[in-house]
Amino acid sequence: MRSPQLLIVGITTLITTSVHASIIQNQPRNGVIAFDTPLDVSTDLSKRQVGEHDYIFPVSNFPKLTIPIGSNKDVVQLSIDTGSWLTQVPDVASNCTECLLPNGKLGLYDANKSTTAVKTGQTLKSDFAPTHYYHGKGVVDDIWFAPNFKIPGTLFNDVQEISPLWHEGILGLSKPPKGSENQNIVWNAYKAGLISKPIFAITQRNESSNSLQLFLGGHSKSQMTEDYTWTSIENKNFAGHIDFININGAEIKINATVTFDTGNYGVSVSQEVYDAIINSLPYDPLKSRGIISYDSIKDRSVTVSIYGKNYSVPLKAFFGPGCDPGVRYCDIVVYPNPAWNWGSSFNRFLNLALNYDNGSYIGIAGWKPSNTNDVVAF
Template sequence: MVLHLFIAGLSALIATTTTLASIIQNKPRDGVLAFDMRTDYSSALTKRQVAQHDYFLPVKAFPKIVLQIGSNKDEVELDVDTGSWLVQIPDVATNCTTCLLPSGKLGLYNSNKSTTAVKTGKAMNSNFYKTAYYHGEGVIDDIWFGPNFKIPNTLFNDVQDIGSSWSFGILGLAKPPYGEDDLNIVWNAYRAGLIAQPIISINQRNSSGNSLQLIIGGYSKSQMVEDYTWTSIYNENLVAQIDFVNINGTEVRVDRNVVFDTGNYYVFANAEVVDALLASFPDDPNNKRGSHKIDYNLIQDKTMTVSIYGKNYTIPLQAFVEPDCTGQHCEIIIYESKQWNWGSAFNRFLNIALNYGDSTFIGIAEWKPSNTNEIVSF
């Protein structure tokens, strides 16, 4: 997601109000928190209003988790978003009738009933585009990651007005702006002693790529072909330099930084790269060129080579195709846009980590499916 954020004078308040030392100690194993993420999928594209070739994704494309907020432990469902950094919590004041939990019940936070909530009185306004925004107030409260442990006194946007395109909150995981580290939940967890290192990783555990996991402070060793290769992305979002993609012996030059964005599902590039990638797919008697469709049988066992920061990775060609489709007309999810934003459809087939240390680093490692899930700390 591309985030335009306006925050008025919160840093001093955070420094005087936020105290992160007093966590409830139900020690997470070896300083690691792990969360399964829902990855429901809908193939419908909804056109954005901002440009002819710019698209916005259906909400079901996003990986999500449910967390509890405040003294009442109000449950909310949040999009896990590496393309933005702020936590956005929909409040009951939004009157959002589509902010539903997996159970079908409403998932909204009530800051007026939480005895641990501290309202800052400062506006937080996040604008993505015309009908996609979060307008609210900075609130400091506890975010619970289970029945017996929490990150206390966490500052987030208590959303009072939510755009009509949204039906969920956001767990922003990108690097926050300089001087705003206290707004980042990973930094807060680290400073509270809840995790061993301020690092997250995202991996998937099955061959279809529909079982994603978010790990804070560690990674899944059993899904690793190799150790992470770390590259500095200081003062950048979660970006990676894609050198080229090779499909069926056809090399498509990309030579661009792209955002690895779990708040997006599709693969966005300029027209030249999109056309070249689509042309490199196998000939398909069931789908004509330009249809954005492919017979699953033609790609199910095929791989491609992707060069990232000068290193080659072998990735299933399924990374460019919608998950769970095994028919003759599966959607190829590569589309033209001004934004070079490669979403979870692609990066689910890589092990990706983000180190929030003094100099931010992205870690990339080749992925392998595994029937085990050996989670270890960094």
């Protein structure tokens, strides 16, 4: 899998979500599988690390799916992560007492009781930090998304040892290395004929970031201001090269490739860029304390150039969830860190997609809020 040092973060307030499937009931229709995952704030804390550089996120936004796995349809909770590709499934052997489902029940998979499980014998270790890890064995089994609908034959890490600071597994969505395509549910759904093309898309319905949508094989046109622009990112993670951002008329040179990561919330940049962003924000005497008044940023936008094309996003892209009318101050979620990982605080305001076919291509399109859906296949 990808280098653990690329998966950010510090101390985070996790967001608990579950599949409500209000779009199309999780069933493949017209070559698309869609999930609606509302977000609810919890107070669960987690610490993640990038190399030797720690930093703190006061908020986080980790969308999750609650899904059954194996012949017994053991229900587990997995974070949707565009920053990694390997699916991590906590097994009963891990004795995880904190791996709870939204209903409060324990959510663990039992590979020994699944008649469809095929154990590969491969040892899998994912160490994101000394205190954050998944250790287990390779297993191939069915992942279910509805009582009569499954994605067959996905290889995942059947986790035997899980960090006590993590309370769920991971559903990795980035493209696996060549030869390991069966580690990815999008590719497996395509090969099984369940979706029209091996592409996933992620969209937010509103600016509050409490209605994430995940699509396999399609997208919703209602939140788009234009068609996707596709760029090859061969041999890279789910990433985009950002040329510059313009805040309040001040152009800040970025010239860096950043990972768009739903497994994180904040925006990590170099110290120089961090200073420039903070200085370009509207004046507020509390900026040095990491907060700014809502009234000073409401209705303002930022221009972001990605692969030479300009996109307009709300200035709220650099602030935490809850930065909405009625609040007095908003948390700044920009942090100095050399990892260049931009989480869902920013990418919720773009339509992002990843095409796995004949290479690896990121799709980017302008975004607009919409309470409706017009779901179409790619």
